[in-house]
Amino acid sequence: MIAYAEIRSATKAHRQRLELHKIHVALIETSLNLKHEQLANLAKRVVSNAQVDAALFNGAENLETVLDIARENLPVVLTVTAVSGEVLATSIDRSVTIDGSLFSVPEFANAGTRLLVGSDGAPALLHHALIRRGQRVVGHVWVLLPIANVTAELFPDLAGLAFRGSDNVLMPLSGHFPVARSIEPGVRTVRFSETFGKRFEALFVPLRFDDVFAGELVFLKENTAALAREELFSTLAYFTVFVVILISLGLLARALRLGFRPLGAIVQLLEAMSGGNTGLRYRHAGTQSLPVSGKSENQKTASENSSRVERRPHREISTLLSTVESVGAAIDANNALIAVREQLENARRIQQSLLPGRFDLHPRLDAFGYMRPALDVAGDFLDIFRLDDARIAVLVADVSGKGLAPALFAAQASAILRANCHQTQEPEEVVRLTNQALCERNPEDMFLTCILMIVAPESGAVYFVNAGHCPPVIFRFDGQVEQAVTDPEPVLGVAREFTWTTHRFDLKAGDRLLLYSDGFDEAHKENGDMLGTARVIKMFSEACSSNDVSSKQLADGLFDGIAEFAAGAPQADDITILTIRLLN
Numbered sequence: 001m002i003a004y005a006e007i008r009s010a011t012k013a014h015r016q017r018l019e020l021h022k023i024h025v026a027l028i029e030t031s032l033n034l035k036h037e038q039l040a041n042l043a044k045r046v047v048s049n050a051q052v053d054a055a056l057f058n059g060a061e062n063l064e065t066v067l068d069i070a071r072e073n074l075p076v077v078l079t080v081t082a083v084s085g086e087v088l089a090t091s092i093d094r095s096v097t098i099d100g101s102l103f104s105v106p107e108f109a110n111a112g113t114r115l116l117v118g119s120d121g122a123p124a125l126l127h128h129a130l131i132r133r134g135q136r137v138v139g140h141v142w143v144l145l146p147i148a149n150v151t152a153e154l155f156p157d158l159a160g161l162a163f164r165g166s167d168n169v170l171m172p173l174s175g176h177f178p179v180a181r182s183i184e185p186g187v188r189t190v191r192f193s194e195t196f197g198k199r200f201e202a203l204f205v206p207l208r209f210d211d212v213f214a215g216e217l218v219f220l221k222e223n224t225a226a227l228a229r230e231e232l233f234s235t236l237a238y239f240t241v242f243v244v245i246l247i248s249l250g251l252l253a254r255a256l257r258l259g260f261r262p263l264g265a266i267v268q269l270l271e272a273m274s275g276g277n278t279g280l281r282y283r284h285a286g287t288q289s290l291p292v293s294g295k296s297e298n299q300k301t302a303s304e305n306s307s308r309v310e311r312r313p314h315r316e317i318s319t320l321l322s323t324v325e326s327v328g329a330a331i332d333a334n335n336a337l338i339a340v341r342e343q344l345e346n347a348r349r350i351q352q353s354l355l356p357g358r359f360d361l362h363p364r365l366d367a368f369g370y371m372r373p374a375l376d377v378a379g380d381f382l383d384i385f386r387l388d389d390a391r392i393a394v395l396v397a398d399v400s401g402k403g404l405a406p407a408l409f410a411a412q413a414s415a416i417l418r419a420n421c422h423q424t425q426e427p428e429e430v431v432r433l434t435n436q437a438l439c440e441r442n443p444e445d446m447f448l449t450c451i452l453m454i455v456a457p458e459s460g461a462v463y464f465v466n467a468g469h470c471p472p473v474i475f476r477f478d479g480q481v482e483q484a485v486t487d488p489e490p491v492l493g494v495a496r497e498f499t500w501t502t503h504r505f506d507l508k509a510g511d512r513l514l515l516y517s518d519g520f521d522e523a524h525k526e527n528g529d530m531l532g533t534a535r536v537i538k539m540f541s542e543a544c545s546s547n548d549v550s551s552k553q554l555a556d557g558l559f560d561g562i563a564e565f566a567a568g569a570p571q572a573d574d575i576t577i578l579t580i581r582l583l584n
Contacts, residue, residue, distance in 0.1 A: 023408060024155075024203060024205050024219070025205050025206070026408070026412075027411065028150075028151070028205055028207075028217070029208075030411075030412055030415055031150050031415065032115075032125065032147075032150065032207075034415050034416070034418075034419045035125055035145055035150055036113050036125065036127075037419050037422075037423065038419065038422065039076070039113060039125060039127035039143045039145060040113065040127055040129075041422055041423060042069065042076065042078070042127075042143050043127050043128075043129035043141045043143050044129065045069055045388075046069060046078065046080065046129070046141045046143075047129050047130075047131050047141055049069075052080060052088075052089075052131065052139070052141075053131075053133075075145070075146070075149045076091070076143055076144060076145045077090070077091055077092055077142075077143070077144040077145075078090070078091045078141075078142070078143055078144075079091070079092075079141075079142040079143075079144075080131075080139060080140070080141055080142075081139060081140045081142070082138075082139050082140075083137060083138060083139060083140075088139070112127070112128060113125060113126065113127040113128075114126050114127075114128075115147075115207060115214045117163075117165050117214070117215065122146060122147070122148060122163060122171060122173055123146075123147040123163050123165075123207060123214065123215060123217075124144055124145060124146045124147055125144070125145045125147065125150075126142065126143070126144050126145075127142070127143045128140060128141070128142055129141040129143075147163070147207070147217070148161055148173040148174055151217060151219075155219060158174075158175060158219055158220060158221055159175050159200055159220045159221055159222045160172065160174060160175025160200075160219075160220035161173045161174045161175055161217065161218070161219060161220065162217070162218040162220070163215055163216070163217055163218065164204070164215055164216050164218060165214075165215040166213070166214070166215060170218065175220060198222055198224045199222070199224045200220050200221060200222050201220075201221050202218055202219070202220055203218070203219040203221065204216045204217070204218055204219075205217045205218075205219065241331075345376070355371060355381070355382065355383075356369070356382070356383055356384050356385070359384060359551075361384065361385070361386045361392050362386070362390070362392060362457040363457075363583070364457040364458065364582060364583045364584075365392060365455070365457045365580065365581075365582065365583070366550060366551045366580070366581040366582075366583055367384060367392075367394075367551050367578070367579065367580045367581075368550070368551040368552040368554075368555050368578070368579060369382045369384070369396075369515075369555065369576070369577060369578035369579070370555050370559060370575075370576070370577055371574065371575070371576045372519075372559065372571070372574070372575045372576075373402075373574050374402055374519070374571045374572060374573050374574050374575075375402050375403055377403065377404055377407035378402070378406075378407060378410070378574040378576075379398060379399035379400070379401055379402055379403075379406030379407060379409070379410050379448075379574055380396075380397065380398050380399070380410070380517045380519070380574040380575070380576040381395075381396075381397055381399075381410045381411070381413070381414045381576070382395060382396045382397075382515075382576050382578050383395040383414055383417070383418060384578070385418065385421075387421060387422070387425055387454070388422070388425075389425065390457075390458075391425070391454050391455060391456050391457075392454070392455045392456075392457060393418075393421045393452070393453070393454055393455075394452070394453040394454075394455060394515065394578065394580070395414075395417055395418075395450065395451070395452050395453070396450065396451055396469065396515045396516070396517060396576055396578055397410070397413065397414070397417075397448050397449065397450035397451075397469070397517075398448060398449050398450070398469065398517040398518060398519075398574070398576070399413070399446060399447075399448040400446050400447050400448065401446065402573070402574065405444060405446070406446060409442075409444070409446050409448070410448070412438075412441070413434065413438060413448055413450075413492070413493075416434050416437050416438065417430065417434050417450070417452070420433045420434050421452075425454060426502065427452050427453070427454055427463055427464060427465040427500075427502045428465055428499070428500045428501060428502045430452060430465075431450070431452060431465045431467055431492065431500045432498075432499060432500065434492060435467075435492045435493065435496065435498060436496050438492055438493040439493060439494075439495065439496045442493050445493075446493060447491045447492060447493035447494050448467075448491060448492050448493055449467055449468040449469040449470075449491050449492075449518075450467050450468075450469055450491075450492060451464060451465070451466045451467070451469040451470075451472065451515060452464060452465050452467075453472075453515075455507075455580070457582065459506075460506050460507040460508055460509075460511075460582055461504060461506055461507075462504065462505050462506065462507060462513075463502050463503070463504050464484070464502070464503055464504075464505075465489075465500045465501070465502055465503070466484075466486050466489060466503070467489055467490065467491055467492055467500060468488065468489065468490060468491040469517075470515075470516055470517065470518055470520075470521065470533075471483045471484050471485045471486065472484045472513055472514060472515050473513070473514040473536070473537055473540055474505065474507070474511060474512070474513055474514075475511065475512040475513075475514070475540060475541060475544040476508070476510075476511050477508060477509065477510030477511055477547075479541075481537055481540070481541050483537070484503065484505055486501070486503050487501075489501065507582040508582065509582055509583065509584045510547060510581070510582065510584075511581070511582050512544050512551075512554070512579065512580065512581045512582075513579065513580040513581075514540050514577070514578075514579055515577075515578040515579075515580075516536070516575075516576060516577050516578070517573075517574060517575060517576040518573065519571070519572075519573035519574050519575035519576070520536055520558075520562065520575050520576075520577060521533050521535075521536045522572065522573055523562050523565060523566055523571070523572075523575070524566065524569060524572065525565065525566060525567055525569050526567070526568070526569040531562070531565055535565070539558060539561045540558065543557045543558060543561070550581075551579040551580060551581050554579045554581075555577050555578075555579050558577050558579075559575075559577065562575065
């Protein structure tokens with residue numbers, strides 16, 4: 001039974017590792033596709049730059065514009081070369097020798113992106129663009145992005161990262177790999193004595209580009225505490241089973257002894273008769289005593305003892321066996337719960353790493369936002385980032401459902417929306433392209449509501465598209481409150497051929513803006529009373545009564561107001577709040 005329980009536990013743990021492995025592979029593939037588009041857009045900016053054209057034909061030695069573009073897009077390495085191979089500009093130190101063979105590989109005769117392994121054994125994305133004058137090629141643009149930088153953004157808590165190429169050589173990229181060169185491909189837990197007894201899980205993620213296998217990334221994640229906790233629970237479980245088995249064997253022995261007591265009485269009777277005690281006679285076991293005639297006291301006592309026969313039921317045995325089986329099932333359930341909690345915690349950390357790291361994107365803009373999931377991971381997401389023309393893109397969205405699947409769909413949608421914002425800055429076109437991409441990869445038929453805003457801080461103009469989301473609330477400096485209500489428009493992920501409309505309103509100095517998900521206005525008490533839109537607007541207006549309140553303080557106050565209204569009732573849906581104030 002114990003072996004069966006261990007086999008089931010190992011099988012479940014293996015399945016959970018495979019599911020986590022699929023999530024990592026999907027995130028890596030999605031991120032590489034997005035980085036591919038970003039590198040292409042970056043190269044396109046350089047190719048269309050007039051200063052680059054002048055350098056190619058007038059012999060300019062310094063291209064500060066190209067270097068500024070590279071600084072804005074760290075950690076990429078940007079290089080511009082002439083047809084002769086002369087380096088006109090590069091974002092790395094010119095004292096560093098540039099591998100000329102990198103810029104003369106025959107397969108780079110045409111423009112495109114490739115996944116290459118450098119001379120140091122590290123993989124990188126390399127995009128090559130041609131600079132033409134008419135039909136003639138006059139220069140080249142090379143944009144290089146190490147894969148290690150991509151994985152560092154997605155998995156910040158890794159203990160180490162390495163790359164295994166087609167030659168099966170393991171090359172450490174970051175972290176500490178003391179004896180990792182000896183581990184075999186697969187998903188397994190390894191122990192490194194060089195790291196003071198810490199234990200790690202090595203996860204292998206294949207890298208493919210244009211359906212060609214280029215190698216695999218090796219993620220090293222420390223799980224010493226988790227394994228120690230699992231071993232402690234296993235030891236306690238084994239000890240409990242051992243004690244139960246001992247008790248069961250003792251009770252079984254007692255039951256057998258009581259069951260064979262009548263046979264013992266017969267044996268004693270036969271022994272007495274064989275000793276010459278012919279006055280003894282055997283009666284049914286139900287009698288209280290055996291008759292004795294003229295014998296010694298010892299013989300009388302033996303005959304009386306032989307007559308006391310008890311018969312007890314054996315239900316205790318089946319009850320104990322059922323108890324042991326129940327303990328084994330409890331061990332399985334406990335191990336499965338530990339594994340699921342660890343997987344959800346990993347997913348929560350990955351999702352938190354995808355949220356905006358900073359909100360101070362413009363001197364005239366004071367912004368701040370929170371996302372509070374109802375479960376371990378959320379289907380909501382928010383983002384705010386600067387575009388190439390100094391405008392600010394603001395995004396709040398809500399995926400249908402809650403849990404791990406909506407959270408993964410939300411991560412994919414967030415990355416696609418951000419990439420499309422850099423490709424085109426027309427909000428309706430960004431939403432249209434994102435909807436087409438989500439419809440292509442949506443096996444679970446999920447959808448999302450979203451509101452996308454493009455804010456021009458200098459003029460105060462706000463252009464936005466509302467795809468079935470809660471309308472934004474505007475608090476004017478003079479105390480007036482209004483909602484930017486538009487005609488209903490479809491959500492994303494349902495059908496490919498929908499179109500959306502861009503709307504506009506203007507902000508003045510001192511005006512505030514509130515974006516939120518429906519978890520805010522649908523917060524409720526234990527009796528079912530719901531917060532509602534009217535209370536949301538009133539709560540926002542009262543919080544904005546003081547002009548000195550920052551956007552962060554305002555967001556904190558709104559979350560406190562939700563908690564006060566709910567009065568201890570459990571949170572039913574994910575809540576996202578983003579507040580913006582236009583400064584002088």
